[in-house]
Amino acid sequence: MPEAIRYDLLHEPWIPCERPDGSHILAGIEDVLVEAHTFAVIHDESPLATATLHRLLLAILQRVLLPRTMEDWIALWQAPEFDAARVRAYLTKWKDRFDLFHPDRPFLQVANLSEVLRKERGKEPERTEAWRMAMESSAHSNATQLLDPLPPEAALSPPRAALALLGFLAFTPGGRIQNETDSWDAANVRGGAVVLIRGDTLYRTLMMNLLWQRDRASPDLPPWERSESAERKTRPPFGFVDQLVWQSRRVQLFAEKREGGQVLVRDVVTAAGEQFDVEHPDPMFAYAVRDPKKPPMAIRIDRDRSVWRDAAALFDIAAGAEDLRPRACVQLAELIREGELPRTTRLRLELLGLAGNKASIRLWRADRVPLPPSLLVDGERVSTLRRGLELAEALGSAVFLQVLRILAENALAPSRREPHADDISNLRAALGSMPAYWAALGQAFPLWLDALGSADDLDAMLGAWKDTLRGTARDVVRDAELRIGTGARALQAGAKAQRALRRSLRDVLGQESAVSRAPNPHATTEIRTREGVSG
Numbered sequence: 001m002p003e004a005i006r007y008d009l010l011h012e013p014w015i016p017c018e019r020p021d022g023s024h025i026l027a028g029i030e031d032v033l034v035e036a037h038t039f040a041v042i043h044d045e046s047p048l049a050t051a052t053l054h055r056l057l058l059a060i061l062q063r064v065l066l067p068r069t070m071e072d073w074i075a076l077w078q079a080p081e082f083d084a085a086r087v088r089a090y091l092t093k094w095k096d097r098f099d100l101f102h103p104d105r106p107f108l109q110v111a112n113l114s115e116v117l118r119k120e121r122g123k124e125p126e127r128t129e130a131w132r133m134a135m136e137s138s139a140h141s142n143a144t145q146l147l148d149p150l151p152p153e154a155a156l157s158p159p160r161a162a163l164a165l166l167g168f169l170a171f172t173p174g175g176r177i178q179n180e181t182d183s184w185d186a187a188n189v190r191g192g193a194v195v196l197i198r199g200d201t202l203y204r205t206l207m208m209n210l211l212w213q214r215d216r217a218s219p220d221l222p223p224w225e226r227s228e229s230a231e232r233k234t235r236p237p238f239g240f241v242d243q244l245v246w247q248s249r250r251v252q253l254f255a256e257k258r259e260g261g262q263v264l265v266r267d268v269v270t271a272a273g274e275q276f277d278v279e280h281p282d283p284m285f286a287y288a289v290r291d292p293k294k295p296p297m298a299i300r301i302d303r304d305r306s307v308w309r310d311a312a313a314l315f316d317i318a319a320g321a322e323d324l325r326p327r328a329c330v331q332l333a334e335l336i337r338e339g340e341l342p343r344t345t346r347l348r349l350e351l352l353g354l355a356g357n358k359a360s361i362r363l364w365r366a367d368r369v370p371l372p373p374s375l376l377v378d379g380e381r382v383s384t385l386r387r388g389l390e391l392a393e394a395l396g397s398a399v400f401l402q403v404l405r406i407l408a409e410n411a412l413a414p415s416r417r418e419p420h421a422d423d424i425s426n427l428r429a430a431l432g433s434m435p436a437y438w439a440a441l442g443q444a445f446p447l448w449l450d451a452l453g454s455a456d457d458l459d460a461m462l463g464a465w466k467d468t469l470r471g472t473a474r475d476v477v478r479d480a481e482l483r484i485g486t487g488a489r490a491l492q493a494g495a496k497a498q499r500a501l502r503r504s505l506r507d508v509l510g511q512e513s514a515v516s517r518a519p520n521p522h523a524t525t526e527i528r529t530r531e532g533v534s535g
Contacts, residue, residue: 005255005263007100007158009107010091014159015053016044017202026159029098030091032202033057033064037081039202044163047352047366048135051194052166055284058209059222059244064090067212073331074340077207097224100162101255108165108245110229113252113269117179120232125179130156130253130268133168135354135361155264161253168270169248171354177249178270185275187248192285192298193307193353195314195326197371200346208347209328211240211283223247232272240283240327249273283327286351288313296324301353306438307367308445309393312386314349315375333376343453347371370446372453384458385449388465391508395469396437398504403477404428406500410493411484431483433476440472466509477501 013026017039032039042057044050064086067073076082091098100107110116117125131154156164174186197208213220220239223230230247237243254267281287287296288310299310313324317333335341349371354364375381408427412419448465455461481494505512 003257004103005101005257007162007255007263008095009098009100009162010095012158014162015042016049017041018043020201029057029060030088033060033082033087034084035081036203036206037201040200041198041202041205046135046163046167047364048167048171048354049163050366051189051196051352052170053163054196054206054209055170055189055194055244056166057206059241060090061206061210062213062220062241062244063222063225065210067210068214069212070334070338070340073207073210073212074335076210077340081203094224100158100165101253105224105229106253107162108169108223108230108247109252110250111252113250113271116250117269117271121179125269125271127254127267127269128178129154130161130164130265133164133251133268133270134160135164135167135171135364155266158255158263158265161255161265165251165253168251169246169273172249173356177272180272184272185248188243188246188276188280188282190354192282192300193351193367194284195286195299195329196284196350196352197326197328197332198348198350198368208332209284211327211331213240230273232274234275234277236277237280243280243282244284247273248275281323286310286313286326286329287324289324299351301351301355301363301365301367303355303363304435306442307351308369308442308449309389309438311369311445311449312382312389314369314371315382315385317377317379317382329376332373336373336377341373343372343374343377345373347373368446370450370453372450374453375449380458381452384462385452388448388462391466392441392469395473395504395508396434398508399437399473399477399501400428400434403473403497403500403504404431404433404480407431407477407480407484407493407497410496411490413489413493431480433480436479437472437476440475441468444468444472469509470505470512473501473505 009028010030011028013028015027015029015032016024017027017032018024018041019038020040027035032042042050042053044053061082065072065076065082067076096102097105098107099105102111104111114125134156168187170187170189172187173190175183177184197205199205199208220241222241222245230250232250237246250271250273252269253265254269255263255265257263282298285298287298289296299307299313301307314326314329316324332341332347336343347370349369351367351369352365354361356362372381375385405424405428408424408431409419412423412427448461448468451464452458452461477497481490481497484490484493
């Protein structure tokens with residue numbers, strides 16, 4: 001009999017952790033949780049792996065610690081570290097279910113999936129290369145992906161296979177899928193950006209995202225605590241824990257041991273798993289209302305729109321907005337209102353996810369913004385934030401639709417006929433002005449948001465942001481003029497564009513004050529060149 005292949009995710013080193021001194025190590029689940037207070041962060045080169053690792057650890061902690069009330073949570077928060085005895089007792093109880101290659105219940109898989117599919121389909125199921133589960137580097141259709149369609153080594157090591165499995169279950173696309181004749185929904189996390197509150201240690205980060213659950217109508221069990229492995233079915237989630245580690249696909253990994261003892265995963269069988277009966281909001285998503293006639297949409301990673309532009313959805317405290325914010329942000333606001341957490345606590349938000357269509361990934365990214373606690377409880381500050389974002393959008397539209405159109409139109413205009421609309425549109429896009437506008441504001445926004453959290457004069461803060469908007473718009477239009485050239489026609493086009501820009505600035509931002517007209521490096525040049533979130 002061949003030797004059984006095992007890989008114990010509780011103790012084998014596979015989770016990428018960073019120490020406060022910047023050093024990196026790999027650790028198993030047990031060490032990560034028991035020593036969470038000694039780690040700065042969990043961070044993988046893939047934001048998808050970073051997101052799913054935190055969701056996995058939170059699912060475990062929800063079951064280990066079972067917080068039911070704010071008082072339960074506060075007691076945990078005041079402890080210097082997680083209770084090692086409770087963590088180890090829970091993990092020991094379920095240790096077999098955390099074996100990546102267990103013969104009967106492999107971690108988040110179906111051990112006999114090939115046999116099940118053979119009975120369902122009446123033929124041998126199709127296998128595929130295991131590297132295709134790695135959402136960051138593989139093609140799930142004929143569409144071109146981010147990286148090469150076939151890596152030099154197509155097999156995965158057990159640590160990378162475990163990360164790929166988590167990412168595949170959370171982010172896999174929908175539509176027609178392998179070993180199925182009909183379509184299936186995309187994985188539950190694919191449609192939005194996972195919002196993670198970051199503290200100064202991994203322990204604080206996990207605590208900030210750990211929820212107390214006052215009401216539990218049914219047992220909210222993770223897959224490893226259930227008597228049966230995943231099936232092909234449509235059902236509602238049991239609760240928060242179930243959603244964190246939802247098995248959107250049935251998977252079976254096939255491991256092989258090479259000479260010298262190296263274990264690799266080369267093949268995998270996948271099929272439809274579990275999908276929601278109706279749409280269920282994810283507790284780690286933020287939702288924004290962009291069209292009053294349409295339901296709220298999850299904030300997601302977008303190639304052309306950074307998440308900071310929807311930051312108001314993360315802080316909104318208006319009536320009914322609690323259903324739109326991540327549950328951890330709602331809980332944090334309650335702790336601040338009750339005085340259990342000071343408003344000076346240094347926190348930040350990280351949003352992790354991917355952009356693409358139903359079949360392919362165009363990019364994945366992690367965006368970061370400060371989290372001033374006061375914005376979670378202070379309606380006036382949130383209103384200032386919302387107004388600042390509205391002005392940025394309005395000015396961006398005016399610059400693109402009016403100023404740059406006039407610049408392009410007059411730069412192209414022959415003496416006797418009007419330029420074609422497509423030529424105007426193509427030149428306007430080719431100037432690259434709007435990506436530059438949003439990138440510059442993306443650098444300035446974190447600094448402004450952080451200051452907004454502690455400022456006494458909110459009107460002055462809004463005025464400073466207006467100055468940043470003015471300076472940014474002037475810079476991008478000036479750069480566009482330089483791209484047009486220095487010929488007579490280009491200079492005339494630039495003069496007309498400058499007049500249009502002055503009108504737009506006045507219409508959107510109001511009359512510029514004498515103070516604003518004076519050189520202010522803190523409001524324009526300096527604030528837009530310091531490190532921050534990209535456009």
